[in-house]
Amino acid sequence: MSVLAWPATRTRNTNPYPFRVQDSTSAFGVSTSEFNLRNVLRVGWDVIHVHWPEVPLRIRYFPVRLIVCVGILVLLRCHKLIGRSKIVWTTHNLEPHERRVHWLTRWYFSRFLRMVDGTISLSEFGRDELFRRHPSLQEKASVVVRHGHYRGDYPTEVDRNAARKRLSLEDDDRVLLSLGMIRPYKNLPLLASLVHRIDHPKLKLVIAGPGKSPKDETILRDLAEQDHRIRLAIAFLPAQEVAEYFAACDLVVLPYSDILNSGSLLLALSMSRPALITDKGATPEIAGLVGHSWVQMYSGELTMEAIQRSLDAGRPEGRPDLSHFEWPLTGQLTSTFFRRLIGQPITADSEQAALESLPVEKLT
Incomplete structure (x- = not known):
């Protein structure tokens, strides 16, 4: 299964999360590539995985912001129509942190949401809030995959x-x-x-x-x-x-x-x-x-x-139990969700076990 991720590895030094998602799903047969000019001009991706669709809205100069927003929407639409790609949104935020009260924000997000085929929420609360703010997404595939931990990304044995x-x-x-x-x-x-x-x-x-x-x-x-x-x-x-x-x-x-x-x-x-x-x-x-x-x-x-x-x-003894936030679990749940979304059979025993525990709604 091929995935085009926005981003994939580009933010590894500033935010390891997207890279860790890519790394965790690779063990389950998912090949992920970076959303860049070379790759985005190719069609045939099974899934386009979007983390922060609001990035173009942060561009300071309006003419450039408008062009980039339109370009992103056109590219996504082409991938859906020509390449039959499924678009998945991991909902880190439901709207930009620095909100721009502007028609472009509303226009851009409304059209992006129409193209989304499935959503990944990082918590049960996040999914409930997503559906409350965007009721149309309730009719689409959804799953909760908790944010993984950062153990291994930073040194821990520091005096x-x-x-x-x-x-x-x-x-x-x-x-x-x-x-x-x-x-x-x-x-x-x-x-x-x-x-x-x-x-x-x-x-x-x-x-x-x-x-x-x-x-x-x-x-x-x-x-x-x-x-x-x-x-x-x-x-x-x-x-x-x-x-x-x-x-x-x-x-x-x-x-x-x-x-x-x-x-x-x-x-x-x-x-x-x-x-x-x-x-x-x-x-x-x-x-x-x-x-x-x-x-x-x-x-x-x-x-x-x-x-x-x-x-x-005071500080509790030992280390917190982060077993619910382990990356192999992220890989299982995310790859299984992708496969169900594109109609691909689940054959691996580990993925079948993950599927049975998935809180997935309205998958077809």
Whole structure:
């Protein structure tokens, strides 16, 4: 079975998820290629697997944005009509994080949704929310395949004391970490403001990751200049540095104002660090599978009291159980879903077993 993935391996260094999906399905006879100019001009792909269809909407200049959006839709339509390809959307987000209230966004998404043949949701909540917002997709194939963990993508044997020394942190500091792209919905200025307002000399906050919001970056830099306890690393971080930041911290804090799924939460759990996160979106599902000592939740807006409770709870012993987020399971479920969608027989015993456990709806 041949799959054209958008993306496949291109984001491996910045977000390993698409590559891990490709790698996991290869064991089940799926050959995946990158969605690039050379491959997209070829027809005959069994499945076109789209992760983030909103990417063209991020283009700054409207004429270019319009041309790219139209081009993507025309190419997908040609693959459906000429190549008989099935289009599958993995619904990381149900709409762009940085929403553009513009006719092009509505027009582009409405036409993209009409072409989708099947959807992969990363949680039961995500699928329910997908159907609530886009009722037309209820009549199409769907499956839940949970977001895989990041164990193996980042070093895990990093010494805590050495990491703290490199980051100029004391052994008795209480270190909060928020790592990932800096975007408005992540509410990082609120977290920095809470730390800034409390008089606790040993409380330290580290915010690290690429900048995607100039406004939030300005606020964070101003607070960091006023308060030495707030440390910023606004840049792309190589895997070794990511591992050092996690090794040095006591608690990962993700103060999102809006969330469907969170790769940052899975990353924290993969690095065996407890996380404090809003109870919105798929978070309660993940907490139920992994344990509330590892995934600690708050309701409403983040408060310093919630942070203090999580710090006082301490770090659980051992490593969290991530058996529900293993990549071989992702490979089984995803490849089986693809095969059923294109009408290809399931012959391997392992894939048949996966099929019987699939929460698949309305497959034909």
